[in-house]
Structures are given as structure tokens and as C-alpha cells.
Amino acid sequence: MPTPSLDTVFNHPAIWRGNDCARVALPSVPTGYAELDILLPGGGWPAGVLTEICRERSGIGELQLVMPAAARLSHAGRWIIIIAPPHIPYAPALAAHGVQLSRLMLVRPEADKEKFWACEQALRSACCGAVLMWTDHSREHSVRRLQLAAERGGALAMLFRSSRAIPLVTAALRLHIGKSDGKAIVRILKRRGGGIPAPVALDLHGKLAGHGIPVRRSAPAYARSPAPTHKSRL
């Protein structure tokens, strides 16, 4: 009997190699970034489970990472619910990224308990496409309720946390975002299907150039200009 070659053995679907992502059928929403989609099981943000996004500080591209998926969902008529953001989401910028403002809801409760309650109600309701919440609270009981609500409603549940907070056990997908050299480095720390892939560098803000604002390569020392004698008004 001829021995099967090593390649046919490895291509058998029942065999899993250490750094592979097992083929998992998960309902997903494409992230909008092809390099990230390849690494995620299901080919996008997983629906109906908790996704945890850790970052060292705000302003390095974490909201922008989810913008293409949010735009796609809002155009499909699903609601995007933002709970307890650290600053005001700027409406013209959201619209410029493609999000339909008529499907956007902003909820700003004070207490942690109220934030989790609002998140649970939103995830459970059938109209919701994605819930984005910023919190560092990690009581296992509250987080498990969120997971049950996400399973029931089938929406994307994205929890933004600082990297100093205790990681959530029940999250099915955990990402870490860092910044280096002008690019956002996305590292997948945990995913369904196993394996820890190499970090991905995404050029989130590279599109700043070429949109009507002149880009300066070097920063000139900005001298104080003398007061003009006549101010021209728009």
C-alpha cells in the first residue's frame, strides 16, 4: 500500500497545526481590513460573542478599527449603540467614515452598574447591530450576563478596556492595539480556533495625506506672527 505523502496528511481537515486557525463557522461582520480578516475565524468580527479590545491609551486608532464594520451595519439598518465613551463621538467625523447617523444611539450613564445594564438590554434587543462600551470593570458575574445577552441577540459586542485591566475570561476574541512608527499594531491575543498569530500592522491614519490638507514632512518652529492690521472675515 503506498504511503500517503506528508502534504495530504496535513491537508486533512481533522488535523490542526499549532499556529493554524481552525476553520470555525461563526457569523461575522467583515472588519474592512483584509489583513485582519484573514487572521480572524469566520473572516470578521464575530457576532453573538464578546470581543475585548485592549489599548494603552485612547487615541491610537481603536475606534477607527471598528468604523468600517459599524458603517456597514448602519447602512443595513441595524443600530450602533455607544455606551459610556471617554469623549464625545464627533458626528461629522462618524458620518465621514460612512456611519448612518440615523442609526446611532449614544447612552451615557454614570454608574458602572447602569452601564452594564444598558449594554445587556441593548445586546438583547433584536434591532441592535453593534454595541461599543468603554469600561474597566471586570466582575465576572456582570460580564457573563453580557455574554448571554450577546448570544441571544446576535449583535457585535465590543468592549474597550485599558491594557492594565484584568482580561475578561469570557471574551471570545481579544485584541491589543499599540502604535509604533505611525502604524497601529494589532495583536490578537485570543481567538476561537486557537493559535496566536503574528501581529498585524495597519495603516489606519495614513490616509491623512491627500485629502485637501497639505502634509508637512518636517515640523517648522512655529514663530509668532505679528497681529494683522485688518482681519479678513468669511
Add this chain to the structure above:
Amino acid sequence: MLWMALHFRHLPLEVFARGTPEITPLAVAASSSRIAVIVATNRQSAERGVRCGMAVSAAWGLASDLRVVARNEAAERAVLRRVAAWALQFTSVSSVAEPMDVLLDVGGSLKLFGGLENLSERIRNGLADLGYEASIACAPTPLAAQLFACAGLDIRIRHPDTLRHELGKLPLSLLGCAPETAAMLDRFGIHTIGECFRLPRAGLTRRLGKRFLDNLDRALGRLPDPRPPFVPPPTFNAALPLPAPVEQSAALLFAGRRLLAELCGFMTAAGSSVQRLSLALSHEDHTDTRVTVSLVAATRDLDHLTTVLRERLARLELPRPAIAIALAAEQFFPFAARSLSFLPDVYDRAETAARLIEQLRAHLGDRVVCGLTALADHRPECAWQACEPGKGIVPAIPAASFSRPLWLFAAPRRLKEAASSPCWEGPLSLLAGPERIETGWWDGNHVARDYFVARNPAQSLLWIYREHDAEGKWYLHGVFG
């Protein structure tokens, strides 16, 4: 013609007892003469030995924790009218027959509700939701149905032939004739209505009067018995006196749910839905607490209204315990029925979104939940506004994709300067700009700024500006998320 009679045996008691789920000994007293006499008792007080007709002091001797309330006949009449309005969802003709009956003409409703048994079952369950217990009987004439219901017989008679036979078995006391007539008939040896039918008509008229015979004829259907149809009021107003002062929201919710069930029946009968409810809680020695519940979309779903009321009552602070609860609804909107489909469609999603918004607002407060809309203004802080969720408008001329930051600070923060360049967690290097925004001279908020995109050593992208005036101060206005 088929008439259904609802006889509320325990109406004086149910007016008070339906507001609470607890079961403690309760009795109703009427002070007709000098002493107060017990008129109605509930099961717990009857077990202790309290009977109707007993004096109140004697009743207290038997059960020391008995609560006695004064009979409220005006409330009883109001209850009968509200039940008649509620019952209009099952038939188009209802009539109030005081003191304790409501009559419904159900001949035309049998096909829609799937038969007489199903209809009586639904009415019985609906009344249990409202907190009442009634005996239900059906007969071809209204007076006969009333007599059967008074006797407590759960009987359904469709044909006039069986009517005479069944009516004959009832005792004469149900007819409610004058005492001397009753005494006379007793001396004759007549105890049931059937024996009355066998007496000669001329002699009966001569001895007892025409009214007695007319009543018998009306019960049999030989004489017409028109009943005035009940006309429901245009607005809904219901009050529930609570037997004991309550403070907890769970107990208030129980009473409130009864009133909501009445309101939903009223709306089903009228084919309308409501968007605004006012609830009033009365206290002793204090002004009423008023709560207004406004909904995003008009609805008549009992479960949804109960959920919203529960959240509202949980947040309510009462100055004193409440002794009565009242619900009022003035404005109604026509309820658009929609056909069900197998696939979830756009209407479903809009409805669930409206419900989610109402639920979040009821629990967290109205201003915590909002939507965002973009305005046409060059000044960044005026280019957005909080609005009703769902009413956000995308700007007509969309900004370039990455020229505006995703996070805006509520107030611009002053930046420190080191060696004439701005600093925020380290010296900033300018990447793009300047973009000059100078506008707003007409409403007093004049801005003249040069905006830049800057990066700090920690690699955050910031949106900063420099004021275009003599000092040229630097401010941080937003962060590119």
C-alpha cells in the same frame, strides 16, 4: 339574540381587595343605621367567623386584626361602567344593570372568538387579570341571563324552549319582588318560578299587579326588554383605592398593572393606542405625586406598558405611603394593525428600537439616551448636536474622510508650550495643516483658528489649533480615535 350576564357577587369587597396581592382578613361595612354592619367579607375573615349582618364591634371581637373599610357605592358604580367599557372588546353592545351586573350581547361575537365556551373562558381570564370574580351565564333574554347569573349557575342556554324549563327551577327570591308580594306567594305555597308559570294569568295580575307578570314575560321573551347600550367615555380615568398604605414599588406595580389591563381592554375596544399616560398617587395630608410616562411610539401592548411602568416606579421617591393610585389617558391614536409575516421586516426593527429607547430612558433618565446629528457649521463645536435617536442627519457636504477627529473634547484644552512649540505628553510634531476656520461673527461666537494634525511621542494623533490673534495660544480640541 344571546345575552351574557356578568354578576359580581363580591363587588363591594373587590373594589378594595384587588389592589394588593396579600390576603389578610378584610371586611366591608355599611353604616345604614346607627351601628355599622358588615356587608361583605373575604375568605380569611369568613374563616374566622365574621358573617354578613354582624355588627363591626362583634366582628372585631372575633378577629382582632380584621381591617374594616367603609363601603364605597360610587366606586362600585364606576367599576361597573369601566368593566362595561372593557368588555366592549368582545362585543359591540354592553349594558350596565345596577347594582351588580353587566350585560353583553354576544350573539354576533361567537364566530370571531371561536364559540361560546372560548369566549366565556377569555372573559373570565380577562376579569381575573383585572382582579374581579364574576359568575357568567348566557340566555336568549337579558333578564333571564341576569337571574341565572345571580343564582350562581354557570349555564348557557341557546334556545328559547330550554329557557322556560331552566327558568322554572329558579327560586322566587331572585326576582326581587316587594316583601308583601313575596309573603303572599309564600302563603299560596309557590316557591319556584316554574310554579308561577302554571298559575292563571288573570288571577295573578289581579292579586299581584301587572308589574310582576310583565317581569315574568320579559324573562321568557314574550315582552321586549330593551336595555340602554353603554356608551364608553372618550378618555380613560380609573382609580384604585389601596386597602393599606403602600410604599414599595412592587406593590404599587401590582395595583398599577390592574389599571393598565383595564386601559388595554379599553383601547382594544376602541381600536386605538396611547402615547402618554399620567399616574397620580394620593397620600394622606400631602399633595398627590404625579408621574407622566411618555412613550416613543403609541402602543397598546400590556407587557411593554408594564415594563415601562416598573422602571418608572423603581426610580420614584415617595414622600409618604400611597393610599390610592389613579391612571388617566387623554389622547388616543388610531392603532394601525399590521399583518404578520414569517420574515423579520423593517417595521419590526423600528418597533424594537423604539422599545429599547423607551426602556433605557425609563431606567436611566430621558437625557442619558440621545442620538447625534451633524449641523452645517464650520465651527467644530457647533457642527454636532444631541438629538432624538433615529433623527440624526448626515451633513449634505460630507467632510473629507480623515480630516475630522472621531473624539471631540467638550471644551478645548490649553496646551503648554516649550520652545515655542506645543506640548501634550511630550513635544508635538505637526503632520498636516494649517486649516483655517474663521467664522461666526454674526452670533457672537467668533472663532479664528488654524487647525493642525499633530503627533506626540506616545504616537497619539491629536487635533490641535492655534488661535489666530495676537497671542496665538495653542489648544487641543480632539483626538483621532
